[in-house]
Amino acid sequence: MAYALQQLINGVALGMIYGLIAVGYTMVYGIIGMINFAHGDIFMVGAFVSLISFVLLSAGGWAAGPGAVLLVLLVSMAITALYGWSVERIAYRPLRGSFRLAPLISAIGMSIVLQNFVQVSQGARAKPIEPIIQGSVELWHGNGFSVSLSTMQIVIVVVTLAVLAIFTWLVTSTKLGRAMRACEQDRKMAGLLGIDTDRTISITFVIGAALAAVAGTLYLLRYGLADFFMGFIVGVKAFTAAVLGGVGSLPGALLGGLLIGLIETLWSAYAGQDMFLLRELNPAYKDVAAFAILIATLIFLPSGLLGRAEVEKV
Amino acid sequence: MSGARLPEGPHLGGVPHNDDGVPAPGEMGGIPRGPEAPAPRPPLVHALRDAGLAALVALGLFVPLVGLRTDVGPSGGGLILRTRWADVAILVGIVFAGRLAMNLWSSLRPAGRPRTARRTAQLARIGTFVAPLFLAFAVLMPLLPWTTRYGLDLGVLVLTYVMLGWGLNIVVGLAGLLDLGYVAFYAVGAYTYALLSTTYGLSFWVCLPLAGIFAAFAGMLLGFPVLRLRGDYLAIVTLAFGEIIRVVLLNWVSLTGGPNGISGIPRPSFFGLSFSAGGGPGSFADFFGLEPSPTHRAVFLYYLILVLALLTNWVTLRLRRQPLGRAWEALREDEIACRALGINVTNTKLTAFAIGAMFGGFAGAFFATRQAFVSPESFTFIESAIILAIVVLGGLGSQLGVAIAALVLIGGFEAFRDFEEYRMLVFGAAMVVIMVWRPRGLVSSRKPSVALGERKAISGDLVGGGHG
Amino acid sequence: MSAPILQVRELVMRFGGLTAVNRVSFDAMAGDITAVIGPNGAGKTTVFNLITGFYKPSAGEIILHGPAGQKPLHATVGHRIARSGVARTFQNIRLFPGMTVLENLLVAQHNTLQAATFFGIGAAFGLGRYRQAEREAVALARRWLEATRLLDRADDPAGALPYGAQRRLEIARAMCTNPVLLCLDEPAAGLNPRESEELAELIRLIRDGGCSILLIEHDMGVVMRISDRVVVLDHGQKIADGTPAEVRADQRVISAYLGEGDEDDAPSVPAEGAA
Structure with missing residues (x-):
């Protein structure tokens, strides 16, 4: 029981990170109807910028305190947002209103570019980083097991919720948010009503990238590693989260992220254990589990958990 | 790399219409965007300002990731930093110069001329001459005196991708079903041959059709659940399917050998004559009284894949003129109208998946016999992306375009073999550039399958991209 | 004139909480032109989509009296409805724009052609029987191209035709399926x-x-001129059914069109060219 609770906590922390990335997918899909294939790699860039910033700070002799983490977070958000903006500007905007498959191929190309750009500039080896946020709170203790909540997990949950709160306020209560929602409903009409749709779309990418940077920073802090290929699999899982929650729905993205994080963690923890049917499962298939959920969701629940159902127009 | 490259065509006037610059990571010196409405020609000042802004953005992009290189320290402890400001300066300079050149060039150049129907027809006519030339070259290539062993191997590689491209073209180009997991069928074919030949000792010629059949079944297996999906959803599910197959291959160690793969796969024989290096009785060289040479096998493999590729092409061209092929294209154009006309959409989609997968399976069996070794590493998502890129860059549905795209991409990829680490970077950049330059691919026009009078090429702008 | 070709019985269609079609019944007689009219949002297109199998009715029956006897359309899957002899066109034209006019008409004959190819196998080898079938298919297409005055555009892409020609092509394409009932939206x-x-x-x-x-039309001029029988729907219910003259005189029809005492229904006066 204690073990299960511990896994639950781990799963929620991981799920928060997926949720942050999923929001970026959902926003972009909502507004221009394309899967931003490079979004997982934007997350990777965010992790790298944080990594470099941390190393730079420690080389400069700054103590690794909350101030340093906050500073790194902001730097990473800014630089990664610039990457998000550039990707949209170079690879997607010229293809607006063009042939349907073109942006998708362009996005795949962009994903390859980002991965290999980081590989070339930062090397192919995985980069480890010393733990920065340490310590934990023991919640429960007894018969050989204990349930603890690490400071890192607290930070993940607090930062994610804070960032998403700001973001929700932005989307629901500001002029910018209104423009974004208008573009999502009907881009042509929004344009006719005087909304600068290009600018709104750019801002959407910027915000999505900034959220991915937060996710990248948290991921780096939690797992202590960054490599140029990390964006692909995390990206697919985050996309799964977005689909599971219902594309276009922001609470759905977070909910989907939490579910995927939980499923993945529980699969790793329990598959192969000597209990009931679990011994038949292979922990190595945790990614397959995520993909299988993606496929199952799209087939049985195409509008996701919190998405709007669409009626086929004839 | 492409700093001064300027696009043609109506989509991309290439005239910058406001003053925010286009930043460019790395080699992508600046890809122009297509403003909806032509803007006033920027004077020099404007061009400079724009290029300056682009350089500023580039500075922001490159300072952390290029300027500050992290490396694992010698002690294995923390990371150490190395600064590379010179590299940043060079890159930013390239972006500035590229953007400036682009701005100036677009202000000098007349506005892009629209692609007229006549030009489409002209291109199509050129195509009818180019295709036989390509074919003649492909057939004669191994016999040419200056063809090296390397050239032959490259030819085999290009032809493998041509075949994969043609196979995927059935699914994506004709039926309009976006498939990002095509490599799964390639893998099924390869492992089918690898397992059947190493376990049961079946010959290549027995396994080849079996590989196709197994892959076709895998295609239907994928096809069933995704029948109702549309658009990018279909893409992502097929991607997931491809990854599932790969992860299973990786982890089902007892059957597939896991990450170690399967080695010692038998090489194909020529009607029972083997290509053993030492010659000997029963070998190809012995039978024909030739000096044993490893080139024989290379030439044989070359012709084998050429024949397989041409088979794919022949079947596709044939089917295009049949009800089934027309139904695929109709499905791409409008699924609802298809249903209203009594076309069984389910079966039509499934046959497209199955037939496309079958050719992927053939190619996979060929791959296994050529390499004599298969492992999950050869079937990653990036392979699917490359094959799809070949199809889309070549022009959906165009057999010639796909062949040219395979030649350009795979050949170009090989040309960068000396710059190993930049290869994929340039490859990805090329994908973006070509898409921005010609969103519909190199050959975008479509040829009607039947006509009362003259067959006129149909401009790509009218042809649908499919819903899925 | 006497036997019905299509019988609609107590047809109901609900979308979530909304009842778009509420217990509608009518007959369409063989050899007749039956028009279904009504203000915007009356449920006409929904009725069409039910008849042609794009929606499954929540309740009720649709019976086709085709050449092969009675066929319950409400229990038939989409593409089989077309095979049993019901063809349709769409309100917003749905052609295959990247295919030529002739190709559009051959796709419509898919099932006949496919049968002649032994389901694709024979065709790949160019069997003679397929060639014969294709010749016949082209001949049928040519006949409808002549009827719709599109013969000279046969080799042009459908998407390049002017609007009116596209409308005619869509009808020609529907007719190439050899229907017993043509539904025009x-x-x-x-x-x-x-x-x-x-x-x-x-x-x-x-x-x-x-x-x-069976015809849905807003252009009352056309409806009144060519229809043998008119069915009027309003708010998902049938409010009148009869000859054009009878319907025109019906008080409920007039008030439905003038939107009497009704807030949410935009008044749409039957007028020439109202579309």
């Missing part, structure tokens, strides 16, 4: 008066060829 929408007149002529020609017609 606002065929006159967007046509000028002369084109509407030609369209009415074409519809009559099709009717005289033995194909019954």
Whole structure:
């Protein structure tokens, strides 16, 4: 029981990170109807910028305190947002209103570019980083097991919720948010009503990238590693989260992220254990589990958990 | 790399219409965007300002990731930093110069001329001459005196991708079903041959059709659940399917050998004559009284894949003129109208998946016999992306375009073999550039399958991209 | 004139909480032109989508009296409805724009052609029987191209045709499936008066060829001129059913169109060219 609770906590922390990335997918899909294939790699860039910033700070002799983490977070958000903006500007905007498959191929190309750009500039080896946020709170203790909540997990949950709160306020209560929602409903009409749709779309990418940077920073802090290929699999899982929650729905993205994080963690923890049917499962298939959920969701629940159902127009 | 490259065509006037610059990571010196409405020609000042802004953005992009290189320290402890400001300066300079050149060039150049129907027809006519030339070259290539062993191997590689491209073209180009997991069928074919030949000792010629059949079944297996999906959803599910197959291959160690793969796969024989290096009785060289040479096998493999590729092409061209092929294209154009006309959409989609997968399976069996070794590493998502890129860059549905795209991409990829680490970077950049330059691919026009009078090429702008 | 070709019985269609079609019953007689009219949002297109199998009805029956006997359309899957002899066009034209006019018409004959190819296998080897079948298919296409005055555009892409020609092509394509019942969803929408007149002529020609017609139309001029029978829907319910003259005199029809005492229904006065 204690073990299960511990896994639950781990799963929620991981799920928060997926949720942050999923929001970026959902926003972009909502507004221009394309899967931003490079979004997982934007997350990777965010992790790298944080990594470099941390190393730079420690080389400069700054103590690794909350101030340093906050500073790194902001730097990473800014630089990664610039990457998000550039990707949209170079690879997607010229293809607006063009042939349907073109942006998708362009996005795949962009994903390859980002991965290999980081590989070339930062090397192919995985980069480890010393733990920065340490310590934990023991919640429960007894018969050989204990349930603890690490400071890192607290930070993940607090930062994610804070960032998403700001973001929700932005989307629901500001002029910018209104423009974004208008573009999502009907881009042509929004344009006719005087909304600068290009600018709104750019801002959407910027915000999505900034959220991915937060996710990248948290991921780096939690797992202590960054490599140029990390964006692909995390990206697919985050996309799964977005689909599971219902594309276009922001609470759905977070909910989907939490579910995927939980499923993945529980699969790793329990598959192969000597209990009931679990011994038949292979922990190595945790990614397959995520993909299988993606496929199952799209087939049985195409509008996701919190998405709007669409009626086929004839 | 492409700093001064300027696009043609109506989509991309290439005239910058406001003053925010286009930043460019790395080699992508600046890809122009297509403003909806032509803007006033920027004077020099404007061009400079724009290029300056682009350089500023580039500075922001490159300072952390290029300027500050992290490396694992010698002690294995923390990371150490190395600064590379010179590299940043060079890159930013390239972006500035590229953007400036682009701005100036677009202000000098007349506005892009629209692609007229006549030009489409002209291109199509050129195509009818180019295709036989390509074919003649492909057939004669191994016999040419200056063809090296390397050239032959490259030819085999290009032809493998041509075949994969043609196979995927059935699914994506004709039926309009976006498939990002095509490599799964390639893998099924390869492992089918690898397992059947190493376990049961079946010959290549027995396994080849079996590989196709197994892959076709895998295609239907994928096809069933995704029948109702549309658009990018279909893409992502097929991607997931491809990854599932790969992860299973990786982890089902007892059957597939896991990450170690399967080695010692038998090489194909020529009607029972083997290509053993030492010659000997029963070998190809012995039978024909030739000096044993490893080139024989290379030439044989070359012709084998050429024949397989041409088979794919022949079947596709044939089917295009049949009800089934027309139904695929109709499905791409409008699924609802298809249903209203009594076309069984389910079966039509499934046959497209199955037939496309079958050719992927053939190619996979060929791959296994050529390499004599298969492992999950050869079937990653990036392979699917490359094959799809070949199809889309070549022009959906165009057999010639796909062949040219395979030649350009795979050949170009090989040309960068000396710059190993930049290869994929340039490859990805090329994908973006070509898409921005010609969103519909190199050959975008479509040829009607039947006509009362003259067959006129149909401009790509009218042809649908499919819903899925 | 006497036997019904299509019987709609107590048809109900609900979308979530909304009842778009509420217990609608009517007959369409063989050899007749039956028009379904009603204000915007009356449920006409929904009825069409139910008949042609794009929606499954929540309740009720749709029976087709085709050449092969009775066929319960409400229990038949989409593409089989077309095979049993019901063809349709769409309010917003749905052609295959990247295929030529002739190809559009051959796709419509998919099932006949496919059968002649032994389901694709024979065709790959170019069997003679397929060639024969294709020749016949082209001949049928040519006949409908002549009827719709599109013969000279046969090798042009459908997407490049002017609007009126696209409308005609869609009808020609539906006719190439050899239907016993042709369902036309606002065929006159967007046509000028002369084109509407030609369209009415074409519809009559099709009717005289033995194909019954079910028609949704806003252009009252066309409806009143060519229909043998008119069914009026409002708010998902049938409010009148009879000859054009009878319907025109019906008090409920008039008030439905004038939107009497009704807030949410935009008044749409029956007028020439209202589309």
